[in-house]
Amino acid sequence: MSDTLVRMHLEYVHPWPNHAGLFVARKEGFYAEEGLDVDLVSDGDDRGDAAAKLARGEYDLASVRLGQVVESRGTDTPLISIGTFNQRQLGAVMTTPDTGIRRFADLEGRRVAIPPVGRLVQELREAVLADGADPDRVIIEHPEWEVDIRAVEQGL
Numbered sequence: 404m405s406d407t408l409v410r411m412h413l414e415y416v417h418p419w420p421n422h423a424g425l426f427v428a429r430k431e432g433f434y435a436e437e438g439l440d441v442d443l444v445s446d447g448d449d450r451g452d453a454a455a456k457l458a459r460g461e462y463d464l465a466s467v468r469l470g471q472v473v474e475s476r477g478t479d480t481p482l483i484s485i486g487t488f489n490q491r492q493l494g495a496v497m498t499t500p501d502t503g504i505r506r507f508a509d510l511e512g513r514r515v516a517i518p519p520v521g522r523l524v525q526e527l528r529e530a531v532l533a534d535g536a537d538p539d540r541v542i543i544e545h546p547e548w549e550v551d552i553r554a555v556e557q558g559l
Contacts, residue, residue: 406440508536519545
């Protein structure tokens with residue numbers, strides 16, 4: 404008897420901490436033990452985001468943001484959430500060692516690339532303030548692409 408193929412679209416570029424358990428489970432054979440052949444894919448941004456591809460039936464499962472699940476309620480293909488990857492936000496402020504940035508207060512006068520999400524901007528401002536610095540002196544930029552290690556590589 405062959406394993407059942409399950410295709411799962413991952414929202415982010417690999418590797419991503421949220422997805423580590425999926426890859427470990429595949430490597431350790433946990434899916435195979437249950438008769439599953441799990442294909443973990445992150446491709447086809449030209450065809451839309453993970454939620455859109457899931458709604459069109461291109462994948463069996465997809466890693467999507469909670470907001471996309473909520474927004475789908477008003478469509479012909481409402482999504483359901485069957486689980487979560489992490490209990491807490493895995494966001495981080497990343498930089499290179501040569502910047503001298505070691506703590507949130509060091510962000511005064513520096514440029515920070517962050518998605519244009521009010522909650523994330525507020526969390527950053529609160530962290531800077533809690534570290535004794537002025538959040539109004541942090542230059543927050545909102546790139547048009549998803550912020551990740553590429554922002555650090557490009558100097559943002």
